[in-house]
Amino acid sequence: MLHLKSKWLALLGGALIATGSAFAQDSGPLIDILVKKGIVTDQEAEELRVDLVKDFVANTSAGKLNLSSSISELKFSGDLRMRYEYNAQVPELATGAAAVANETSRQRFRLRFNTDVLLQKGFSAGFALETGQGSDSANQTFTGAADDYGVFVAKAYIGWSPNLNWAFVLGKQKNIMYTTDLRWDADINPQGASEIYKSFLTGKDTFEVRAMQHAMQDNNEQVTGAAHRDAWLFEQQAVYTHWFGKDNLSSLIVAAGYSAYNQSVIPTGALNSAAFIGTVRAQNYGTFAGEANLANVNGAGTAFKFYWDSSYNFEASNRAYQVYGLNPALFSKGASAWLAGVGYSYGTGKVMGDYSLKLDYRSVGVAAVDPNMNDSDWGFSKTNQKGFKLALSYNLTDFANFNVTYFDTQIIQHGMTFSLGNLDKSHEVLVDLVVKF
Amino acid sequence: MKKLILLLAALTAVASASAQKLVIKGSDTLGAKLVPTLAEEYKAKNPGVSFEIAAEGSTTGIAAIIDGTAQIGMSSRRAKPTEVSAASAKGVTMKPTIVAFDGIAIIVNAASPITGLTKRQVEQIFAGDITDWSAVGGTPGAISIYTRNTSSGTYSDFKDLAMKKRDYASSSQKMAGNEQIVSEVAKNPSGIGYVGLAYTTEPGIKVIPVDGSRPSKESVLAKKYPYARPTFYYTNGEPTGEAAKFVDFTLSDAGQKIVSRIGFVPIR
Numbered sequence: 001m002l003h004l005k006s007k008w009l010a011l012l013g014g015a016l017i018a019t020g021s022a023f024a025q026d027s028g029p030l031i032d033i034l035v036k037k038g039i040v041t042d043q044e045a046e047e048l049r050v051d052l053v054k055d056f057v058a059n060t061s062a063g064k065l066n067l068s069s070s071i072s073e074l075k076f077s078g079d080l081r082m083r084y085e086y087n088a089q090v091p092e093l094a095t096g097a098a099a100v101a102n103e104t105s106r107q108r109f110r111l112r113f114n115t116d117v118l119l120q121k122g123f124s125a126g127f128a129l130e131t132g133q134g135s136d137s138a139n140q141t142f143t144g145a146a147d148d149y150g151v152f153v154a155k156a157y158i159g160w161s162p163n164l165n166w167a168f169v170l171g172k173q174k175n176i177m178y179t180t181d182l183r184w185d186a187d188i189n190p191q192g193a194s195e196i197y198k199s200f201l202t203g204k205d206t207f208e209v210r211a212m213q214h215a216m217q218d219n220n221e222q223v224t225g226a227a228h229r230d231a232w233l234f235e236q237q238a239v240y241t242h243w244f245g246k247d248n249l250s251s252l253i254v255a256a257g258y259s260a261y262n263q264s265v266i267p268t269g270a271l272n273s274a275a276f277i278g279t280v281r282a283q284n285y286g287t288f289a290g291e292a293n294l295a296n297v298n299g300a301g302t303a304f305k306f307y308w309d310s311s312y313n314f315e316a317s318n319r320a321y322q323v324y325g326l327n328p329a330l331f332s333k334g335a336s337a338w339l340a341g342v343g344y345s346y347g348t349g350k351v352m353g354d355y356s357l358k359l360d361y362r363s364v365g366v367a368a369v370d371p372n373m374n375d376s377d378w379g380f381s382k383t384n385q386k387g388f389k390l391a392l393s394y395n396l397t398d399f400a401n402f403n404v405t406y407f408d409t410q411i412i413q414h415g416m417t418f419s420l421g422n423l424d425k426s427h428e429v430l431v432d433l434v435v436k437f
Numbered sequence: 438m439k440k441l442i443l444l445l446a447a448l449t450a451v452a453s454a455s456a457q458k459l460v461i462k463g464s465d466t467l468g469a470k471l472v473p474t475l476a477e478e479y480k481a482k483n484p485g486v487s488f489e490i491a492a493e494g495s496t497t498g499i500a501a502i503i504d505g506t507a508q509i510g511m512s513s514r515r516a517k518p519t520e521v522s523a524a525s526a527k528g529v530t531m532k533p534t535i536v537a538f539d540g541i542a543i544i545v546n547a548a549s550p551i552t553g554l555t556k557r558q559v560e561q562i563f564a565g566d567i568t569d570w571s572a573v574g575g576t577p578g579a580i581s582i583y584t585r586n587t588s589s590g591t592y593s594d595f596k597d598l599a600m601k602k603r604d605y606a607s608s609s610q611k612m613a614g615n616e617q618i619v620s621e622v623a624k625n626p627s628g629i630g631y632v633g634l635a636y637t638t639e640p641g642i643k644v645i646p647v648d649g650s651r652p653s654k655e656s657v658l659a660k661k662y663p664y665a666r667p668t669f670y671y672t673n674g675e676p677t678g679e680a681a682k683f684v685d686f687t688l689s690d691a692g693q694k695i696v697s698r699i700g701f702v703p704i705r
Contacts, residue, residue: 036660042667042704046533050521054531057522066519120604 027052073118079436081110083139087428089380092411108139112154122162128155128189134271136185136376155189167196176210178239178255179289180309181375182339182362185272188373190214192232204248208239210257216280216372217266231264231280233370237287249295257287266372273376276420282318283370285311298344305343307360311369312336319367324418326366331413334365334384334421347395354395361388363412366421377428379409384421386412403432457486459679463498463511464590465614466539466633467668471699472511478695479686486679492614495590502671503529508680510671513539513633514590530674536687538702539633540652541595541664544619544642546626551575553646556663559599562629565606570627582609583618583630591615595631598664631664635700657702668701 028049035045057064067074088103109131116126132138133152140149157171169176172191175184192215198208217231237257244250261280268277291307298304313319316335320326341360349356363386364379371381379385387409394402407428416422461472469492476488491497491507498510503524516524516531524531543559545551554562554573561567562580571577584605585592592611596602612618615632616639622628623641634652637644644651647663656662670676676684686692693703 042538043535046515046535046667046669049515050531050533053516053518053521054525057518058525064522066522 070120071117072120075116075118076114077116077437078111078113079434080112081432081434083108083110083433084431085428087380087426089426090424092414092416092422092424107142109142110138110140111151112138114155122160124159124161126155126157126159127153130154134273134376135188136272136381137187164200165198167198169194176212177235177237177257178210178253179287180307180339180341180360181378182309182337182364183285183287183311183369184373185375185381187376188272190233204243206241208241210237210239211235216261217264219264219267227265227267229262229264231266232262233259233280234261235259245295251293252290253292254290255288257289258285259287260284261370270372272372272381274371274381274420276371279323280370282313282315282323282367284314285369286314287311301347303343303345305345305358306341307343308338308340310336310338313365313367313369316365316367324367324420326416326418326421330415331366334367334413337364337368337383338362341389349393349395349401350398352395352397356391356393358391359388362386366413366416366418371420377405377430378407379423379426380428382420382423382426384412384416385409385423385426387426399436401432401434401436403430403434405430405432457483457679458489459486459509459683460489460501460507461498461509461511462491462493462501462507463509463671464495464513464668465492465585466495466513466589466591466635467511467536468492469614469616470635471537471696471701474695474699475683475687475692478691479683482686483682494586494588495593496588499531499671502531502673503527505529505673508672508676508678509683512590512669512671513666514594515669516671524673532672532674532676533669534672534676534684534688535667535704536670536684537668537693537696537704538657539635539666539668540657540662540702541591541598541631541666542634542637542652543629543631543645543647543664544622544637545629545645546622546624547641547643548626549575549643551645553649556599556648559647560601560603563595563600563605563609564603565608568606568608576626578627581621581625581628582606583612583621583628584609585615585618585631586611586613591631591633594666595664598666599631633700634702638700654697654702665702 031045031048034040035042040048084107086105090102112128112130114126114128116124118124129151130138131140131149131151133150138154155172155174157169157173159167159169161167170193172189173194175188175190176194176196177184190212192213194212196208196210198206200206212235214233214235215230216233219228219230221228235257237255239253239255242252261283263281265279266277270277287310289309291305294304296302313335316333320331320333321328339360339362341358343356343358345356347354364383366384369383371383374381378389379387387407389405389407391405392403396402407426409426411424413421468490473490476490480486480488495512495514498507498512499516499520501507502510503520516533521531543554551574558567558573563582567573568580569577570580612621615636618630618632619636619639619642622630623639650656650662652662657665670684670687672680693705696703
């Protein structure tokens with residue numbers, strides 16, 4: 001035990017230990033100053049350091065952790081969502097067929113847990129666990145006479161960012177593309193490789209080139225023909241961001257991109273809502289998206305947003321008539337999809353009392369987006385739909401949100417028997433309580 | 438009967454001699470020159486004592502105290518929290534005793550035109566941000582960096598003191614001891630490295646001031662030299678027996694004179 005040789009040292013030792021062991025971790029500079037001022041000797045300081053460390057490792061949870069020295073930051077995070085859902089999907093029926101109500105009311109939950117690690121030399125790694133297996137939803141419905149639920153790996157990645165300009169990621173990862181749920185469901189974590197090059201043009205402008213190679217399906221190479229190839233999505237995007245206005249709080253983002261699939265197939269087994277099982281060919285999309293954010297339009301902390309997204313399939317004709325089998329004499333190819341929305345918010349969504357309201361209208365041609373990737377709630381990821389989405393979010397506390405979302409869609413081209421495009425109309429209401437940790 | 442008594446006496450003497458063996462492991466900075474010299478002097482005054490000294494880095498010295506394979510662990514750095522924790526788990530109390538102060542000197546080849554560096558430049562060179570001597574006023578050419586290996590206390594101390602805990606440049610070459618660094622820098626006109634004060638008088642190298650401050654007894658004791666540090670003996674609690682006597686000898690006036698003679702800074 002430390003032999004206290006002076007009242008100063010007794011006071012210091014007692015104060016440091018009594019004020020909490022976390023403080024012990026930061027007390028080195030303070031001890032150094034006391035040594036420099038001659039209040040404690042070097043030897044007394046060393047003994048005090050050891051006592052503080054011993055106290056830290058013995059009496060705190062953090063002191064008992066033994067983390068690799070290669071870790072510069074370890075972050076645990078996640079959220080738990082309780083949801084009430086009502087939806088109605090009304091398919092278009094042949095003349096004289098019996099009406100179908102097709103209503104669903106259910107209670108659901110979603111648990112997500114993320115572990116992200118920053119390592120030395122610009123490396124990072126992480127994984128995420130969640131309660132659903134389908135890539136477009138981690139929800140589980142309370143059912144099965146109180147059976148338990150599975151946990152799945154939603155992300156597992158290794159990243160490397162050698163400097164501020166470059167970032168590379170391998171594995172199942174967060175989508176790096178700038179997009180909306182017109183084309184990409186926010187729950188879908190692509191898998192494969194991604195690269196970002198970011199150029200800082202001025203203090204108010206950045207230009208990024210983003211690319212992603214998304215391994216959608218591992219197929220059997222022994223089978224001949226297109227079915228033997230692994231299915232890949234290749235997406236590239238240029239993103240320009242400009243900050244402006246007072247304190248540069250307002251921003252404009254413009255993103256143009258191109259995505260293409262190789263000649264392959266998605267076989268049975270895809271779990272997404274309205275997944276398309278079959279060939280991924282004839283999908284070459286040009287995309288254009290962006291947003292304008294105007295800060296403090298109605299007082300401090302308020303913001304108005306206008307956002308848009310669009311997609312055009314350059315091979316929509318082949319997709320609609322050859323892959324989906326539609327009759328060109330009866331139906332247009334439905335090559336384009338677009339979304340336009342407005343939003344108003346107060347705060348950043350991280351503090352009690354913050355709120356946001358968003359409303360968008362969109363139209364999705366039958367061959368305009370990949371139905372395996374688009375939002376699973378709006379029209380249940382079916383195409384040949386038009387309609388809107390209204391979303392309200394309110395922060396009950398800094399860590400808990402109350403959200404209400406309403407979707408309403410209608411068919412664009414009537415008379416399709418093709419299942420992906422025959423949804424006459426749909427409605428969905430989601431009421432969520434989300435706790436973030 | 439006489440033979441039996443003699444044999445017993447001989448065995449007792451051997452056993453007694455082996456009980457006087459002092460095992461000291463750890464820092465190359467302390468164990469290459471200073472502690473062997475102290476041991477020789479101590480042996481001269483205490484003929485029955487023998488020493489086993491292994492200088493393979495501070496990490497091995499602290500580990501030896503935790504494992505109980507040495508009575509004294511030499512270290513040129515403080516024990517890490519994980520080491521203190523591991524020691525506590527085994528019922529070992531890490532007791533540091535400052536035996537000398539040291540300044541980590543920046544050395545370059547004697548023929549180098551460099552006459553001084555800033556702390557920022559030192560950090561940038563050893564972290565790999567600066568790779569050519571021309572960036573710091575030297576003769577154009579790639580910088581060859583020599584550092585200690587990862588078991589060395591000086592290796593981690595230098596990262597803390599000089600590099601804001603950043604990683605060394607991937608091109609840096611890891612050397613087993615101070616003498617190896619001196620040897621390589623003396624041969625390489627583009628070389629730079631760091632060594633303890635005790636190694637700064639070797640031929641073929643020169644010490645570079647950092648922010649205008651040279652490592653010296655005065656600048657180290659006054660804590661004005663930026664890369665000054667204490668060096669330690671670690672023991673399991675208060676040292677006892679022969680280990681206590683050797684620690685006392687090291688801290689005595691006679692011991693501290695040896696500290697000074699070898700090139701370290703005495704504690705008083």
